[in-house]
Amino acid sequence: MLWLSIVVDKACTQIWDARDSGKPVASLRVSPAVYDAVAAARPGEVARDCPLMLLGLPLVADHGVGTYDPVVC
Amino acid sequence: MLTAEENEALCRVGPGTPMGKVLRRYWTPAFQLSDLPEPDCPPIRVTVLGESFVAFRDSRGRLGFLDELCCHRGASLTLGRVEDCGIRCLYHGWKYAVDGTILETPNLATSTFRERVKHGAYPVREAGGLGWVYLGPPGAEPPFPAFAWAGAAPDELAVSEMIMDCNWMQVLEGSIDSSHVAILHLDTLATMGSGPRSVGSFEFAGEPWDLDMQVPSGGSGWPSDDNAPRIEVENTPFGFHYAAIRDVTGDPGKKFVRVTAFVMPYTAFIGGSSGAVIVVPRDDYTCSSIGVFTVPKGAGGAAAAQRARRGIDPAVWGPEPGNRRLRLPRQDREAMAAGKSFAGFRGGNRVQDAAVQMSSGKLYDRAKEHLVPADLAIIRLRRLLADSIRLVEAGQDPVGLGEGCDFARIGAASQVIDAGAAWQDLVPAHRGIREPAARSAR
Numbered sequence: 007m008l009w010l011s012i013v014v015d016k017a018c019t020q021i022w023d024a025r026d027s028g029k030p031v032a033s034l035r036v037s038p039a040v041y042d043a044v045a046a047a048r049p050g051e052v053a054r055d056c057p058l059m060l061l062g063l064p065l066v067a068d069h070g071v072g073t074y075d076p077v078v079c
Numbered sequence: 080m081l082t083a084e085e086n087e088a089l090c091r092v093g094p095g096t097p098m099g100k101v102l103r104r105y106w107t108p109a110f111q112l113s114d115l116p117e118p119d120c121p122p123i124r125v126t127v128l129g130e131s132f133v134a135f136r137d138s139r140g141r142l143g144f145l146d147e148l149c150c151h152r153g154a155s156l157t158l159g160r161v162e163d164c165g166i167r168c169l170y171h172g173w174k175y176a177v178d179g180t181i182l183e184t185p186n187l188a189t190s191t192f193r194e195r196v197k198h199g200a201y202p203v204r205e206a207g208g209l210g211w212v213y214l215g216p217p218g219a220e221p222p223f224p225a226f227a228w229a230g231a232a233p234d235e236l237a238v239s240e241m242i243m244d245c246n247w248m249q250v251l252e253g254s255i256d257s258s259h260v261a262i263l264h265l266d267t268l269a270t271m272g273s274g275p276r277s278v279g280s281f282e283f284a285g286e287p288w289d290l291d292m293q294v295p296s297g298g299s300g301w302p303s304d305d306n307a308p309r310i311e312v313e314n315t316p317f318g319f320h321y322a323a324i325r326d327v328t329g330d331p332g333k334k335f336v337r338v339t340a341f342v343m344p345y346t347a348f349i350g351g352s353s354g355a356v357i358v359v360p361r362d363d364y365t366c367s368s369i370g371v372f373t374v375p376k377g378a379g380g381a382a383a384a385q386r387a388r389r390g391i392d393p394a395v396w397g398p399e400p401g402n403r404r405l406r407l408p409r410q411d412r413e414a415m416a417a418g419k420s421f422a423g424f425r426g427g428n429r430v431q432d433a434a435v436q437m438s439s440g441k442l443y444d445r446a447k448e449h450l451v452p453a454d455l456a457i458i459r460l461r462r463l464l465a466d467s468i469r470l471v472e473a474g475q476d477p478v479g480l481g482e483g484c485d486f487a488r489i490g491a492a493s494q495v496i497d498a499g500a501a502w503q504d505l506v507p508a509h510r511g512i513r514e515p516a517a518r519s520a521r
Contacts, residue, residue, distance in 0.1 A: 007082075007084055007085065007088065008082060008084075008085070009085060009465050009469075010080060010081050010082055010085055011081060011085060011089075011458070011461040011462050011464075011465040012462060012465060012466075014080065014450065014458050014461075014462075015458050015459060015461070015462035018450075018452055018454075018455050018458050019455070021452045022309075022310065022311070022452060022455065025309075025452075043082050044080065046082075047080060047082055047083065047446035047447075048446065048447070059449065060080065060450075061450055061451060061452055062449075062451050062452065
């Protein structure tokens with residue numbers, strides 16, 4: 007089973023850490039598996055051509071990112 | 080957000096389910112002691128974690144917590160006679176002791192069966208006005224969570240239970256959701272005298288509207304207009320604690336901090352209150368929201384229930400578990416339109432919370448939600464529960480069993496402090512029982 011709860015926890019922690027350091031955050035890079043899971047969970051938004059977003063950030067599929075190692079950038 | 084599969088794993092609690100296996104590794108508060116007030120009083124039926132049990136107090140005052148149905152022909156023992164140190168099934172007279180020993184089988188003359196078979200019976204303890212049970216693998220009981228109020232006298236505790244018609248996670252998540260407090264609970268803040276406030280472009284006059292409302296005791300009021308708190312979370316051996324940090328109106332040198340401690344897997348000590356909220360699944364679609372609050376000596380027990388009837392449906396406080404199902408009051412749209420009330424629900428925070436939590440449906444599909452960084456405590460809760468599922472499936476202990484933890488020292492705080500001060504200093508008892516890295520994602 008894919009545990010998005012782990013991905014979201016790590017990403018949210020990174021967002022707060024970035025804010026603490028005054029760094030801007032613009033997007034959330036995730037593995038294609040995570041991206042696909044989010045897309046599958048939100049068929050309505052995909053059908054309406056809305057960008058996939060998580061924690062208020064646009065989601066970007068990145069083959070260089072591990073399943074449980076999202077990157078806020 | 081969660082995938083649909085993950086949502087099911089976290090929400091469903093019956094025997095054999097991933098979360099059901101996790102929750103059965105902890106002590107679970109299952110009923111109010113006031114429901115079994117004296118030896119040989121009538122038994123009660125208890126539904127918890129998707130299973131039904133009978134609880135009774137025998138002639139010597141000992142509590143029994145047994146599988147509900149007689150192991151002979153399946154009649155409910157809640158109909159039974161409680162007599163002479165046991166509970167007797169009405170159907171054929173089989174009699175059980177508090178430890179599940181089958182004492183008598185009147186329609187079976189030989190003793191072989193009752194000597195070799197025991198009825199399902201579970202460890203039960205009395206603390207804080209509640210009966211706590213352990214439903215997990217025999218012999219693997221974790222440390223008992225003896226909170227500060229565990230030994231308090233009934234007249235020093237106000238215990239209430241609201242049975243809510245939705246999945247337990249909706250209510251549990253609400254208990255650690257800080258960013259809704261100054262929005263959904265605007266009417267509470269008004270009763271507390273916080274004055275005018277805004278939610279986005281909506282300007283709320285802040286005149287007290289629900290004058291019968293019980294408002295939280297303790298803390299330092301609500302000195303902030305900041306609706307986007309900064310959240311800091313630290314894992315602890317008992318679960319986690321977190322701070323919701325807000326700017327203080329008119330004083331940039333200060334910050335308003337509310338510290339909440341979450342004790343796996345049910346209990347939240349909420350900043351600004353004198354006790355805890357405990358959310359226990361009855362089954363997948365109903366849960367009990369139990370409040371345990373300390374009060375001055377002589378103000379608890381029946382006296383507290385009498386006072387709390389003001390503004391809350393009396394059925395919530397009725398003696399029969401079946402009467403504790405929360406019935407939401409009518410939403411006062413006229414008061415909302417006139418700007419007198421924000422939410423329109425009389426009865427205080429727990430009624431307002433219940434209204435929105437049950438409004439999501441019987442079991443909310445979290446694939447549809449859009450979390451924000453201010454939801455970090457909810458996110459961490461799910462993470463710990465997910466970690467626990469994986470650990471238990473791997474044959475290990477779930478997180479937060481509290482080995483070596485002094486549960487009596489766990490608490491919460493709500494206070495204005497210097498902007499540069501550490502919020503952890505507000506809960507010094509947690510020092511030494513917390514893990515070092517702030518917001519650490521293990």
